Amino acid sequence: MAENIGTIFQWLIFLGMAFLSVLASFLVITRKNPIHSALFLVLTLLSVAVLYLLLYSQFIAIIQVVVYAGAIVMLIVFVIMLLDLEVELRSKLKIVYSKVIGGFLAILFLFGILYAVVAKSPTGKVGPYTPDKVSTNVKAVGEVLFTQYLFPFEIISILLVAAIIGAVILSKKRT
Amino acid sequence: MWVVPEIPPALYLMLSGVLFTMGVIGALTRRNAIVVFMCIELMLNAVNLSFVTFSYFLQSLDGVIFAFFVMAVAAAEAAVGLAIFVMIYRSRETINLDEINLLKW
Numbered sequence: 001m002a003e004n005i006g007t008i009f010q011w012l013i014f015l016g017m018a019f020l021s022v023l024a025s026f027l028v029i030t031r032k033n034p035i036h037s038a039l040f041l042v043l044t045l046l047s048v049a050v051l052y053l054l055l056y057s058q059f060i061a062i063i064q065v066v067v068y069a070g071a072i073v074m075l076i077v078f079v080i081m082l083l084d085l086e087v088e089l090r091s092k093l094k095i096v097y098s099k100v101i102g103g104f105l106a107i108l109f110l111f112g113i114l115y116a117v118v119a120k121s122p123t124g125k126v127g128p129y130t131p132d133k134v135s136t137n138v139k140a141v142g143e144v145l146f147t148q149y150l151f152p153f154e155i156i157s158i159l160l161v162a163a164i165i166g167a168v169i170l171s172k173k174r175t
Numbered sequence: 176m177w178v179v180p181e182i183p184p185a186l187y188l189m190l191s192g193v194l195f196t197m198g199v200i201g202a203l204t205r206r207n208a209i210v211v212f213m214c215i216e217l218m219l220n221a222v223n224l225s226f227v228t229f230s231y232f233l234q235s236l237d238g239v240i241f242a243f244f245v246m247a248v249a250a251a252e253a254a255v256g257l258a259i260f261v262m263i264y265r266s267r268e269t270i271n272l273d274e275i276n277l278l279k280w
Binding site for chain 2: 004007008010011014018021022025026028029034037038041044045048051052054055056057059060063064067068071072075076079080082083085099102103106107109110113114117118121124125126127128137140141144145149152156159160162163164166167170171
């Protein structure tokens with residue numbers, strides 16, 4: 001009985017967060033004011049972070065909140081406030097044929113994904129990390145990251161340095 | 176006794192597909208460069224969700240590591256992309272994607 005209650009709560013959290021994330025992402029793409037879009041993007045990212053917790057991935061959930069909702073969206077909001085977008089706000093949203101066709105193709109693509117998901121359940125080589133073993137998820141992730149994936153990790157640090165230098169050089173005034 | 180089934184992975188993957196499609200529609204229909212950028216973040220996020228789902232249901236941590244790398248690339252992309260938007264705004268006074276057509280054939 002106790003297990004049953006836990007599963008029911010998992011279902012409730014999953015359905016609530018799924019609904020919230022879809023609603024918030026819909027609002028992201030329909031709001032005219034980019035600041036509102038950015039704030040609804042934060043809501044989407046936070047609800048997806050709760051889903052990560054439901055999947056026993058505490059590490060990626062915390063990184064999601066800190067990096068995505070904290071750093072990236074903060075940067076986006078900062079740039080929106082630097083730019084003067086009043087003209088964009090006043091212009092009407094035009095219905096163009098290319099947009100309708102693009103949206104239609106995207107929905108067709110969604111049906112392709114849904115069919116692929118329903119048709120065959122995911123299979124593959126099952127690893128050693130059962131849910132009760134990753135209760136200390138951060139430790140397990142750290143061990144894998146610093147042994148098996150050490151080289152990609154170093155490459156990522158080089159990429160981040162390149163991005164920092166690129167951003168500084170781009171925003172420097174031309175002499 | 177009736178036992179409630181676990182949440183199947185298909186539901187997570189469907190949610191991921193719906194979020195990805197939202198991002199695609201937004202990137203195709205909106206013309207403000209920053210909103211298009213946010214839609215790209217939405218798509219990356221949807222892909223991350225499916226990575227973590229596979230990681231959980233296949234009991235392997237590779238998916239989590241890949242999601243971590245995707246986040247690092249997204250952060251780098253945000254820094255450079257937003258710097259480019261500021262530069263474009265300085266020289267063209269707009270970030271409407273229909274008016275930035277210098278490279279258009």
